[in-house]
Amino acid sequence: MKKLNTTPIKDGFRMPGEFEKHSHTYILWPERTDNWRLGAKPAQEAFINVIKAINKYEPVIVGVNDTQYENVLGLVPENVKVIEMSNNDSWIRDCGATFVVNDEGIMRGVDWNFNAWGGLVDGLYFPWDKDDKIASKMCELEGVKRYRLDDFVLEGGSIHSDGEGTIMVTEECLLSEGRNPSLSKEEIEKKLCDYLGASKVLWIPEGIYNDETNGHVDNMCNFVRPGVVVLAWTDDESDPQYERSKKALEYLENEVDAKGRKLEIHKLLIPNPVLITKEESLGVDAVDGTLPRNENDRMAASYVNYYTVNGAIILPIFNDPHDELAIKKLSELYPDRQIETVYAREILLGGGNIHCITQQVPYKHK
């Protein structure tokens, strides 16, 4: 399909809010044994649970390396499509296409440069060549034209859109040394607006404590709908997360969105600290150049990393006392959606959560 040299904003395209209607969802299959313990089998079970939960509400396409093709065919529900998509790991939120739409229902893909969350500065594995082709492959599968940015590094998990001109990011991630160090904050803001069809960027200072993505916004804050956000929170002032959430709250309370609205901010308590056990650490292959999974490392657990699908929220839970609070809060915030929970510790152990392993395709493109 055609590669475009213009920009979405010039062509009249915008990134929809995730809460807008989807056509279907993409997922990539986890496999690498230097990130996922025990040959990735426990993670694969968790991914299957996510696939089944989403599949109750919208179609799912699972991208797989050829080596796992037949295995996955036998594991997924019968109406799920399994498509070969060679990958380095399974974070399609980050390496996948960001789809944009126009008022005529035409869809296109934005294909950012992907460098595994920091390239040779602080990237999480090497190489990342296959991941960087995933966005292009999604555009081919969807049969849509593609904007490719060879010179701008971004992951889908580092942005949220309200669909009405507002993009939300963190400074910690977007201004990190491993992504676009030669660009100023203003230049980065312009790229975001040009390629997401937006006019306002909200710059939350930091993300979740110890988040290996340099603080992706999708673990920290999300749009429930235009003008309404949920923010990861803790009341424990001794938790290093406290200052991060407090700074975000103060920033958001003093900002307006692209439409000039003050934001309605809802706090979502994070679970108690999730630490890697010795057994979990020992199940991961030790490989030079891949981030190790050490005993007692604190994982960046947050309920904000839920995924919004047609008619439901796919919510990670951790067998934590705060699970029920998150379910209750999101039930109130989303009165028209079911709350589907998936026990997600095995996904978290790989460095992300349900939002990080999913990518929506807007409905209804031509």
Place this chain on the structure above:
Amino acid sequence: MKKLNTTPIKDGFRMPGEFEKHSHTYILWPERTDNWRLGAKPAQEAFINVIKAINKYEPVIVGVNDTQYENVLGLVPENVKVIEMSNNDSWIRDCGATFVVNDEGIMRGVDWNFNAWGGLVDGLYFPWDKDDKIASKMCELEGVKRYRLDDFVLEGGSIHSDGEGTIMVTEECLLSEGRNPSLSKEEIEKKLCDYLGASKVLWIPEGIYNDETNGHVDNMCNFVRPGVVVLAWTDDESDPQYERSKKALEYLENEVDAKGRKLEIHKLLIPNPVLITKEESLGVDAVDGTLPRNENDRMAASYVNYYTVNGAIILPIFNDPHDELAIKKLSELYPDRQIETVYAREILLGGGNIHCITQQVPYKHK
């Protein structure tokens, strides 16, 4: 997508004639240097010409190994889809799905066991594991249910359907030692009828001389429409092809199709013998277990290996005096279709021709 344990004939499905309307065409990209000379570059150029010719009439999807993904994206027309499909070689007619349809416009795929034209008896390369998954991957891409035959070996190039209950094959191929040696002719005939929704099988004795596929019918004879066939022919009685074509003619003259019709048979003169040159032979990597390409080997050149698309015939030509005769004959036989010629020596040097490298998807399935 779902794997079925019934049969197309029980479920009311049939294989359409290739001359019935298509939705689109699949092609696989040639790459292996032990079959295609000079790193497959001359063959790739010929494949691009085939892709461009088909793309004038119907959409084309090109399946590629990941290694060639970006290269192919830059070579094909902008509206052609490039999809990752790991393969051992590029003969999608033979390893791809055979699509069947029912009267309600629903489509399904038949996924035959593929063993590289003879397995460990006289197969053309080893291994063939990736090729054997292509049919399944096409069904996933199309989102259709699949009949898988683990215990029956067949290639799509060894069958033709008239869409009205008649299948055409060669005994040379279907009864070969390397495919289904434990099955009788009657058992094979039943498999064909069950899985292609047919009631009559025409058994032409042999295919084209020196055809490494054990005489695939798609190089020897084709349905122009129900009741009308073209047959590869030579008037040179000293050519080993003469006896083969003569036996086929005698057989077909004395047969009727599934509807009880006598067949109208048109002869299509083959080109003069095409021999591999020394230079061509030297350009191919010598590898144990892959059929060598030796100087002066005669290739199985035949115009019958054309491909029928919506509104056109994609016809291989050889810069041979018989090219014009073939164009003229097919223009008469297909008054409503354009004759698009592609110089196809480089495809022939790999062991097949335009029909062998294409696979149609029927129009308009649900």
